[in-house]
Amino acid sequence: MFYCGVRMGQDLQEIIDDIAREMNAAPDRGQVADYIPELGRVDADQFGLFVALADGSTYSAGDADIPFSIQSVSKVFTLALALGKLGHELWSRVGREPSGQPFNSMFLLERENGVPRNPFINSGALVVTDAILEGHKPDAVLGELLRFIREVAEDGDIHIDKSVAASETAHGDRNMALAHFMAAHGNLRNPPALTCGTYFHQCAVEMTCRQLAMAGRFLVAGPGSPSLISPKSVRRINALMLTCGHYDGSGDFAYRVGLPGKSGVGGGILVIVPGRASIAVWSPGLNEQGNSQLGTLAVERLAAKTGWSIFGGI
Ligand code: GLN
Numbered sequence: 001m002f003y004c005g006v007r008m009g010q011d012l013q014e015i016i017d018d019i020a021r022e023m024n025a026a027p028d029r030g031q032v033a034d035y036i037p038e039l040g041r042v043d044a045d046q047f048g049l050f051v052a053l054a055d056g057s058t059y060s061a062g063d064a065d066i067p068f069s070i071q072s073v074s075k076v077f078t079l080a081l082a083l084g085k086l087g088h089e090l091w092s093r094v095g096r097e098p099s100g101q102p103f104n105s106m107f108l109l110e111r112e113n114g115v116p117r118n119p120f121i122n123s124g125a126l127v128v129t130d131a132i133l134e135g136h137k138p139d140a141v142l143g144e145l146l147r148f149i150r151e152v153a154e155d156g157d158i159h160i161d162k163s164v165a166a167s168e169t170a171h172g173d174r175n176m177a178l179a180h181f182m183a184a185h186g187n188l189r190n191p192p193a194l195t196c197g198t199y200f201h202q203c204a205v206e207m208t209c210r211q212l213a214m215a216g217r218f219l220v221a222g223p224g225s226p227s228l229i230s231p232k233s234v235r236r237i238n239a240l241m242l243t244c245g246h247y248d249g250s251g252d253f254a255y256r257v258g259l260p261g262k263s264g265v266g267g268g269i270l271v272i273v274p275g276r277a278s279i280a281v282w283s284p285g286l287n288e289q290g291n292s293q294l295g296t297l298a299v300e301r302l303a304a305k306t307g308w309s310i311f312g313g314i
Helices: 012-024 071-092 107-111 122-133 138-153 162-170 173-184 192-203 209-219 231-244 247-256 293-306
Strands: 048-053 058-062 205-207 261-263 268-273 277-282
Touching: 012 048, 012 058, 012 293, 048 209, 048 293, 058 209, 071 122, 071 138, 071 192, 071 209, 071 231, 071 261, 071 268, 107 173, 122 138, 122 173, 122 192, 138 192, 138 205, 138 209, 162 192, 173 192, 205 209, 209 231, 209 268, 209 277, 231 247, 231 261, 247 261, 247 293, 261 293, 268 293, 277 293
Parallel strands: none
Antiparallel strands: 048 058, 048 277, 261 268, 268 277
């Protein structure tokens, strides 16, 4: 069987069905995030997987059509918008190095004068949102974000779950603290409450695995994938996903999976096989680093069975 020029011993649909079966039977599913109370109500016994190949074919297993909160996976889309608007200027306000710290950490921010390590930790994502917000109203920015996602996903039925946004707003002290701290260093241009409010809504975008994998195709740069941003930006976002997309679990994800990925505390992960495929996996239980426990295991299995890796050698 050939998929995008790669020979596989087993049919791709069979591979992902086997993975879904294994994940459904897995006893240790991790812990659902409950610091955002609305997310704490999600049933941990769910698992979905969707693969969109660059040649246009798609493969679906498990709960791939159940919507979930994309949370930090949204940071990939806002980074794409910010790079389009600001280009290289963005990097004067946020770095490109892994932090080795939890996603909501304050620790390095104090030592490094309010300049976050990278755009995927919360402080860095707040700066990115602040940058695209400058001179605009939150509704306009969120509208642009949704238009971008819907266009690339080829699906108009993608929305923000307002109850999740409200739930995070009511418990957002830590992100507000990060925002205020950066404002004190002059690295936030809008009032902290406005930037945080916009960020909480961007995180509350709700998507299925099918929609997320379809939306991720703009990062594949394969023959049939949509090109909404420059090839240079595609390479750079993938590089940041590999090095920083899983916070202090990024090294482990690169070691186990070998592909760029971005996780969210809703239990979703977007994984890119450059030139070949966009993959979305979802299981709400998280590991200690706040990344989907079974989602990570599932894409580790998928990478091993397909041979997909940016490092080769499997
Ligand atoms: N909205 C979440 C937060 O700021 C996103 C974190 C995540 O998905 N890792 O805490």
